[in-house]
């Protein structure tokens with residue numbers, strides 16, 4: 001089920017977690033395993049922080065440049081919709097695009113269908129190259145923000161440049 005399919009009450013409950021520990025506990029209750037990684041800054045003003053994406057819905061970024069400066073691509077492969085994806089943006093942008101009405105679409109080269117994989121070399125090659133979806137990432141504008149409750153507004157995920 002996608003977030004936008006939830007009722008207002010369910011949405012409220014889903015975003016009520018105020019700390020990473022609360023979120024992990026909620027995930028555990030739902031049978032979902034989570035692991036928070038320590039980013040290079042770790043804390044901002046004494047609070048836990050995370051790396052905020054800087055998406056460009058128009059897709060005007062240079063995909064090779066975005067991939068080169070990407071902290072996620074190839075490191076955080078995702079398994080979704082019967083395929084391997086290079087990152088969370090490529091695998092899960094659909095919910096964001098539908099919720100906020102953006103015209104963001106993945107291309108066949110953004111994923112590696114499981115049935116097409118013949119060897120680990122196929123995965124290695126795939127994970128080391130830029131993908132069409134990379135044009136939607138303004139990775140020179142990534143920011144580190146303190147952990148906090150979402151306002152559920154698109155600007156939390158958009159590049160501010």
Ligand code: SF4
Nearest residue numbers: 070073087133134137
């Ligand atoms: S789409 Fe490309 S640039 Fe954006 S997070 Fe994924 S791998 Fe990185």
